[in-house]
Amino acid sequence: MRTTAISALLGALVFVAAGGAMAQEDKIVLKDGPGKDKAMQCTICHSLDYIPMNSRFMDKAHWTAEANKMIKVFGAPIPLSDVDAISTYLAQNYGVGTTK
Amino acid sequence: MKKFPLAGVDSESRRRLLLGAAGVGALAALGAGRARAAPAGSTAALGLAELPDGTLAEQLLYALPGKVPLWKKSFRPPNFETPVQYFRTVITPNNAFFVRWHLAGIPEVKATDWTLTIGGESAEREIKLDLADMKKHFKPAEITAVLQCSGNRRGLFQPHVAGVEWGVGAMGNAVWRGVRLKDLLAKAGVKSSAIEAVLNGTDHPPLEQTPDFVKSIPIDVALNEDTLIAFEMNGKPLPHWNGGPARLIVPGWTGTYWVKQISTITLVSKPESNFWMKAAYRVPRGKYKMRHFESQLGSPNEPITTMVVNSLVTSIQSGVRIPRGKPIPVKGIAWDSGAGIDRVEVSTDYGATWRKAKLGKDLGRFSFREFDLELPTRENGALIVMARATSKSGETQTEQLVFNPAGYHHNVIQRIYVEVV
Numbered sequence: 001m002r003t004t005a006i007s008a009l010l011g012a013l014v015f016v017a018a019g020g021a022m023a024q025e026d027k028i029v030l031k032d033g034p035g036k037d038k039a040m041q042c043t044i045c046h047s048l049d050y051i052p053m054n055s056r057f058m059d060k061a062h063w064t065a066e067a068n069k070m071i072k073v074f075g076a077p078i079p080l081s082d083v084d085a086i087s088t089y090l091a092q093n094y095g096v097g098t099t100k
Numbered sequence: 101m102k103k104f105p106l107a108g109v110d111s112e113s114r115r116r117l118l119l120g121a122a123g124v125g126a127l128a129a130l131g132a133g134r135a136r137a138a139p140a141g142s143t144a145a146l147g148l149a150e151l152p153d154g155t156l157a158e159q160l161l162y163a164l165p166g167k168v169p170l171w172k173k174s175f176r177p178p179n180f181e182t183p184v185q186y187f188r189t190v191i192t193p194n195n196a197f198f199v200r201w202h203l204a205g206i207p208e209v210k211a212t213d214w215t216l217t218i219g220g221e222s223a224e225r226e227i228k229l230d231l232a233d234m235k236k237h238f239k240p241a242e243i244t245a246v247l248q249c250s251g252n253r254r255g256l257f258q259p260h261v262a263g264v265e266w267g268v269g270a271m272g273n274a275v276w277r278g279v280r281l282k283d284l285l286a287k288a289g290v291k292s293s294a295i296e297a298v299l300n301g302t303d304h305p306p307l308e309q310t311p312d313f314v315k316s317i318p319i320d321v322a323l324n325e326d327t328l329i330a331f332e333m334n335g336k337p338l339p340h341w342n343g344g345p346a347r348l349i350v351p352g353w354t355g356t357y358w359v360k361q362i363s364t365i366t367l368v369s370k371p372e373s374n375f376w377m378k379a380a381y382r383v384p385r386g387k388y389k390m391r392h393f394e395s396q397l398g399s400p401n402e403p404i405t406t407m408v409v410n411s412l413v414t415s416i417q418s419g420v421r422i423p424r425g426k427p428i429p430v431k432g433i434a435w436d437s438g439a440g441i442d443r444v445e446v447s448t449d450y451g452a453t454w455r456k457a458k459l460g461k462d463l464g465r466f467s468f469r470e471f472d473l474e475l476p477t478r479e480n481g482a483l484i485v486m487a488r489a490t491s492k493s494g495e496t497q498t499e500q501l502v503f504n505p506a507g508y509h510h511n512v513i514q515r516i517y518v519e520v521v
Contacts, residue, residue: 021162021164021175021176021178022175022176024162024172024175025175025176028175044306044307045204045305045306045307045310046174046176046177046204047174047175047176049158049172049173049174049175050174052154052155052157052158053152053154053155053158053159053173053174053264053265054152054154054155054262054263054265055152055153055154055155056152056153056154057152057154057259057260058262062262066262073311073375073379074305074307074310074311075307075308075309075310075311076307076310077307094154100153100157
């Protein structure tokens with residue numbers, strides 16, 4: 001899997017740069033819910049703390065715009081067909097009006 | 101001497117003034133400060149709007165190698181904020197200085213391996229220099245200057261905007277030492293066609309298709325005598341986390357232009373058009389008083405350039421109780437884009453009257469400037485302490501947020517709730 005290979009490579013790179021921070025990053029756990037597996041693709045480029053950090057003030061349209069930006073502007077290798085599942089998951093778990 | 105009323109405003113006037121001046125968010129924040137201890141890292145405790153609740157829950161104090169524990173915003177790329185107590189000194193210690201990277205590929209570059217290449221179509225020749233060349237062949241230069249992330253205080257925006265949700269500590273003040281960029285550019289030769297210097301560092305995106313972090317500055321800024329290539333920070337080698345072995349220093353300009361691990365400078369005759377110039381780091385055109393980046397102006401926006409005047413009270417937090425008869429210590433730092441700080445004033449009557457604080461030693465027009473005022477307390481009651489910096493060019497802090505969608509240029513006056521008991 002291309003994604004897996006990239007993640008592994010990236011993990012190695014970051015370990016060199018950040019040392020123990022990598023182990024800390026692994027402790028970040030997203031809430032369980034439909035679409036979580038697809039949202040985990042975000043880790044290809046960045047740690048998952050970006051998601052709870054940006055909560056809880058975005059609605060689904062806003063999360064959709066973020067996911068599209070990551071794919072179309074930053075080149076994240078995530079299928080566009082996953083955007084709806086990802087933004088639905090993010091809106092339901094980290095969106096406006098959700099609970100902690 | 102003018103009488104200085106501390107608790108002389110009745111509660112209804114206070115409520116009205118607060119709602120008018122501070123808005124509902126700030127009032128709620130003040131109420132929270134009064135009712136219970138604020139969460140660690142809270143910006144409401146500083147008399148400002150609060151961070152998103154998700155940010156407060158997620159952030160933690162974490163020490164990167166060589167750093168004291170800083171507020172972790174994200175692990176990868178590493179974004180870490182300086183806690184407020186480190187701003188009680190005018191120079192921010194290297195090991196407490198904030199960390200900000202856009203992209204996760206951050207190589208450790210040895211000082212002995214580092215080189216800087218200067219060239220481009222608007223350079224007479226290409227030159228390549230290492231650290232030894234710079235120290236041997238160029239005159240050393242030093243400047244004390246504030247480095248502040250464009251998005252410092254983004255997390256205080258109402259409504260909240262997406263991004264790294266910084267509190268007040270994505271900034272620091274340091275003595276930067278290196279060589280003048282203009283001296284290096286003279287060696288390469290600057291053609292009259294040069295309009296921008298394009299800046300790139302050795303950091304890189306995690307994926308090939310992600311836009312590399314590349315910035316540009318106007319050629320006149322590149323040639324300004326205050327613009328440095330720095331390899332020392334506060335008398336020590338520039339730390340890896342802050343862009344070592346060498347980074348660009350652009351005093352007065354926001355941090356985005358202070359390219360870390362700088363490795364190439366390209367002189368060009370056409371505006372740089374990558375994502376980080378044309379799409380990111382932009383504000384609504386004409387909305388803020390700042391230097392304009394003429395070759396990068398667009399519609400409806402323009403690049404963020406120089407900092408707006410701002411201050412931070414570091415001595416007291418909202419909810420503090422001061423025994424009657426003891427003074428309220430109002431101490432902190434103020435800064436701007438290089439006009440220099442003319443005055444910092446303190447009000448306890450919602451801005452009706454202001455009293456000048458004493459300014460600390462002048463470390464140069466780009467440095468933090470300390471201020472200090474002791475407010476006497478003569479009667480019991482609650483009051484709001486506000487501090488407002490004004491630059492020598494007459495710019496001052498805003499009463500209310502001047503909104504922009506990317507969360508830049510927040511310089512709203514603090515409103516700190518104090519009880520005299």
